[in-house]
Amino acid sequence: MVHKSEISNSSLLETKNIESYYGPIMALKGVSLKVKQGQIVTVLGANGAGKTTLLKNISGVMVPEKGNILHYKDNIQGFDTDKLVQKGISHVPEGREIFPLLSVEQNLNLGAFTRKNGSDIRKDLDVVFSYFPILKSRLAQQANTLSGGEQQMLAIGRGLMSRPSIMLLDEPSLGLSPILVKEIFSILRKLNKEQKLTILLVEQNAKAALDLADYGYVMELGRIVLDGNSTDLKNSKDIQEFYLGAKEESQLTQRRWKNRKTWR
Numbered sequence: 001m002v003h004k005s006e007i008s009n010s011s012l013l014e015t016k017n018i019e020s021y022y023g024p025i026m027a028l029k030g031v032s033l034k035v036k037q038g039q040i041v042t043v044l045g046a047n048g049a050g051k052t053t054l055l056k057n058i059s060g061v062m063v064p065e066k067g068n069i070l071h072y073k074d075n076i077q078g079f080d081t082d083k084l085v086q087k088g089i090s091h092v093p094e095g096r097e098i099f100p101l102l103s104v105e106q107n108l109n110l111g112a113f114t115r116k117n118g119s120d121i122r123k124d125l126d127v128v129f130s131y132f133p134i135l136k137s138r139l140a141q142q143a144n145t146l147s148g149g150e151q152q153m154l155a156i157g158r159g160l161m162s163r164p165s166i167m168l169l170d171e172p173s174l175g176l177s178p179i180l181v182k183e184i185f186s187i188l189r190k191l192n193k194e195q196k197l198t199i200l201l202v203e204q205n206a207k208a209a210l211d212l213a214d215y216g217y218v219m220e221l222g223r224i225v226l227d228g229n230s231t232d233l234k235n236s237k238d239i240q241e242f243y244l245g246a247k248e249e250s251q252l253t254q255r256r257w258k259n260r261k262t263w264r
């Protein structure tokens with residue numbers, strides 16, 4: 001269900017020095033990162049670091065003031081969101097943003113809004129159900145009556161319905177129990193392997209994100225302050241201090257960067 005481009009090794013997505021503002025507030029101060037085809041890349045960072053703003057710039061919700069966003073060799077900054085969806089860039093926003101009063105089925109069909117071929121769409125629905133069987137059993141249910149975990153599954157399922165080559169995920173773990181985070185992250189891993197879905201994952205749950213990702217970036221106050229292979233990042237002293245700061249094992253799984261005021 002995913003575009004399988006022949007291009008390998010080059011970046012599927014790249015941001016070059018992007019700067020972005022909310023009125024006078026500079027939220028991104030020159031952010032550069034690369035996501036290669038087939039990779040899972042994570043962007044970590046505390047509250048207000050600029051992670052959501054970064055994804056909004058990539059998906060066309062915001063237009064960067066400066067810098068470039070490349071999809072393979074094409075400059076895509078400033079493109080309409082619809083056009084970017086057609087290019088295979090799917091954004092699963094922070095807080096899920098499903099249509100609360102519509103059914104599961106209607107939400108999924110809206111994910112395929114850029115597409116015309118009905119039989120292809122039905123095939124893709126079956127693919128979504130193979131990863132999220134719960135959605136099939138809840139097709140007629142109003143989306144706002146789903147549990148938080150089910151809503152996240154619906155948001156990802158809806159994102160898959162546009163046949164993306166890359167999915168931008170904004171804090172899918174937010175508000176979910178550790179078991180559900182595990183379940184959803186293992187589905188993301190399967191989608192990456194089996195559907196060749198490239199993933200750019202924004203997270204505060206550093207442990208879950210680094211366990212899943214191949215490569216990671218750390219953002220602080222609108223800048224990338226650290227990047228590396230996930231294994232190296234997990235071993236880095238800064239990262240360990242940041243999320244292994246608690247003494248008791250039991251606290252570690254609970255600890256969220258949102259609770260911390262500063263990033264060290």
Ligand SMILES: Nc1ncnc2c1ncn2[C@@H]1O[C@H](COP(=O)(O)OP(=O)(O)OP(=O)(O)O)[C@@H](O)[C@H]1O
Nearest residue numbers: 022025027045046047048049050051052053054204
């Ligand atoms: N609509 C807005 N208007 C003005 N400032 C904003 C707006 N949205 C975000 N900001 C500011 O931009 C900065 C980056 O915010 P952003 O939402 O990108 O952070 P984040 O890393 O996603 O944080 P979180 O982990 O809490 O979701 C913050 O200082 C925030 O206050």
Ligand SMILES: [Mg+2]
Nearest residue numbers: 051052053094
């Ligand atoms: Mg955010």
